Amino acid sequence: MAKEELEIEISPTGKVTVRTIGIKGPHCIDAAEMVARIIGTVESKQLTAEFYEAQTEVRQSTDIKQRW
Amino acid sequence: MSTVLVVAPLIIANWPVITAAVTAAVGTMGFSVLNRAERERQSVDSRVTRAEIEVEDADILPEASGTCEELVVERDGVRAVFSRDVRGALRVCMEGSGHSKAELKRIGEELIGRVTQQYVYHRVVTELKQRNMAIVNEEVAADRTVKIRVRNW
Numbered sequence: 001m002a003k004e005e006l007e008i009e010i011s012p013t014g015k016v017t018v019r020t021i022g023i024k025g026p027h028c029i030d031a032a033e034m035v036a037r038i039i040g041t042v043e044s045k046q047l048t049a050e051f052y053e054a055q056t057e058v059r060q061s062t063d064i065k066q067r068w
Numbered sequence: 069m070s071t072v073l074v075v076a077p078l079i080i081a082n083w084p085v086i087t088a089a090v091t092a093a094v095g096t097m098g099f100s101v102l103n104r105a106e107r108e109r110q111s112v113d114s115r116v117t118r119a120e121i122e123v124e125d126a127d128i129l130p131e132a133s134g135t136c137e138e139l140v141v142e143r144d145g146v147r148a149v150f151s152r153d154v155r156g157a158l159r160v161c162m163e164g165s166g167h168s169k170a171e172l173k174r175i176g177e178e179l180i181g182r183v184t185q186q187y188v189y190h191r192v193v194t195e196l197k198q199r200n201m202a203i204v205n206e207e208v209a210a211d212r213t214v215k216i217r218v219r220n221w
Contacts, residue, residue, distance in 0.1 A: 004219065005204070005217055005219050006217070006219075007215065007216070007217050007218075008192060008215070008216045008217075008218065009214070009215050010185050010189055010192075010213065010216075011181075011212075011213045012178075012181050012182055012211065012212040012213065013181040013184070013185075014077050014180075014181050014182075014183075014185050014188060015074065015075075015076070016074070016075040016076075017073070017074055017075070018071075018072070018073045019073075020070045020071045020072075022070075023071075024070065028070040029071050031071075032072075032073045033073070035073075035075075035192065036073050036075045038191060038192060038195045039075045039078070039188055039191065040075050040076050042073050042074070043074045043075060043076045044073070044074045045074075046071070046072040046073075047070070047071055048071070048072070
């Protein structure tokens with residue numbers, strides 16, 4: 001599974017950029033906005049290709065045979 | 069990458085937090101904090117140029133009465149006086165002889181940027197730790213941009 005991370009850049013002028021890495025779907029906005037709310041107000045928002053990728057879930061089923 | 073947000077920081081803090089951010093930030097620019105005796109030792113020079121800067125998006129919370137809400141830093145004869153005005157805004161008065169007003173303003177704005185950077189850094193790191201998020205990498209680039217990588221929420 002890809003690592004889900006946030007990269008926060010704080011420039012010497014105080015400007016902040018929050019970037020999500022490996023977080024697919026709308027959940028990435030929630031993660032970035034959580035950090036933004038701590039700092040101040042969002043000036044601009046850019047969604048990249050990964051945002052439109054659906055979050056995939058791998059389901060594995062196991063058959064258990066009971067022995068008597 | 070999936071989302072990129074550009075955030076304008078908002079400083080809301082009490083005076084001790086601002087003092088800590090100023091003290092940490094000015095050192096990176098070669099300024100040092102003056103104590104009361106050092107401040108009083110300086111004679112008032114009538115030729116000194118002054119430039120006032122009000123820091124936008126900064127709200128300094130009031131302290132108990134009697135607290136000195138002023139901090140003075142200096143480098144090579146250029147002085148920056150950080151203070152809280154009556155409305156609670158952060159104000160920086162730049163002073164120095166042999167410098168133009170524009171030059172002092174430029175130095176002052178650079179100082180304010182570094183103070184904001186320090187404030188944001190401490191606020192982010194403190195909040196993320198409280199939310200049990202792990203800082204997996206931290207570095208300072210050549211241009212002094214601080215980069216923090218965080219995992220797990």
